[in-house]
Amino acid sequence: MAERESDRSVSQTVRAQLALRDLVLSGRLRPGERISELQAVEITGVSRTPVRMALVRLEEEGLLEAIPSGGFMVKAFSERDILDSIELRGTLEGLAARFAAERGVPSRDLEPLKECLNEIDGLVRQDPISVEAFSSYVALNARFHALLTELSRSPPLIRQIDRASALPFASPSGFVMAQSALPEARQILLIAQDHHRVVVDAIENREGARAEAVMREHARLAARNLRLALRNRTHLDLLPALALITSG
Amino acid sequence: MAERESDRSVSQTVRAQLALRDLVLSGRLRPGERISELQAVEITGVSRTPVRMALVRLEEEGLLEAIPSGGFMVKAFSERDILDSIELRGTLEGLAARFAAERGVPSRDLEPLKECLNEIDGLVRQDPISVEAFSSYVALNARFHALLTELSRSPPLIRQIDRASALPFASPSGFVMAQSALPEARQILLIAQDHHRVVVDAIENREGARAEAVMREHARLAARNLRLALRNRTHLDLLPALALITSG
DNA sequence: TGAATTCCTCTTGTATACATCAATGCCGGG
């Protein structure tokens, strides 16, 4: 471990959580495999107490599953589970958009959203979209979704969306990088950006049903990406989280 | 402490979690109040380690809030928060109903649901509904909602619904007991039961949109109950969880 | 008298020792 004493500012618990999450997402631990506390202690270099804390947090995040007799194992996901998680997030984001539309948002709160839109426009203008542009898109897309969620002004809903988006393959930007290898890449990005624009328009005009429906459909682009990526399995290495998928 | 050595079978963590949850829900701890680990140790009689575990679990349950500098405090909820939590649950249950309808469920899986319906019918038949009948209704209603959620056959969605229903005032049966003191009690129960029947019918006929819409509206009965209960504040003692509400 | 600083106390974060329980493998008997 090179970064043993890195970041003395963050707690041991967080450090362990990050290390273990990477370990799971990288696929070095097979789904269903038990992850023992002592083993985790060896890997992370911190003691059992923060390791335990990290394991509990990762379970609540959805990456681990508690074993009835005690301890944790790496969770396994079917393709259906992932598709459902995406639909779930879309439903929640749709609710957020509806709340925003029905309750109204001051126009100055829409400013950051529109800035996001413009910046993304600048990215998708280039015809073969560069890998760096994809990377920037991921960041901007995450920002847009976060801002949109905030517009609901509903702490319980925001909390739930954050939790639903914690799984990497359910997050709004989960499968964007997978697109980068696809021939349909630019096309899909243009559609996604149109969704973004439409939902802002709907909120502005206080059209709740429209805003909700568009966000639901928007999430389904991620599902489409997943299916495409699974079909041409060429660049699956772009999606480390897919190591958790089982053939179920 | 009278029950110091009660239930040697359950873990200390669970015991602490139950004790602290009761403490919070009973309102003996004010919203915003810091809950120190040592204090919790005194109350529960277990040591700091399981207390810590219980606090983390209660935070993830949504009853506590982490203080940035460390430790936890009792979370405060506005009336709007509660209404949003109910709408949120309704949305998720609506999604579950839609999944069930669209994907189809074998008729033998609908049997338990229909049994529930019949049993509830027996309860709401009496005209002044007794308090015991209300109590039975709460149990049957919880059972119905759990069965319905299962029909989605979607582990991620089931998990999320469970988490959304963990807050007592967001759970399907959260405000049923509050009705018992209301003049509109029986009327509301009859409507709720009609919703139950309609959603089963919709699922049977694979009408996804109908099933979803009905479950959403069904949840709004809870919101209606909350508003009614808050208006005539006579029997607010039936709802211990309302101690968490702030005038925000 | 007010404000800043220092010290103290109480808090949580971390490490580790101990107890307990489950799983597994071995040994003996049928």
Add this chain to the structure above:
DNA sequence: CCCGGCATTGATGTATACAAGAGGAATTCA
């Protein structure tokens, strides 16, 4: 050869000791 029970091993659950940090109160200086 197979099955059952027992012992051993290693896991997690629990308790506690220690360290570091935040918050508050008191004191001192301007």
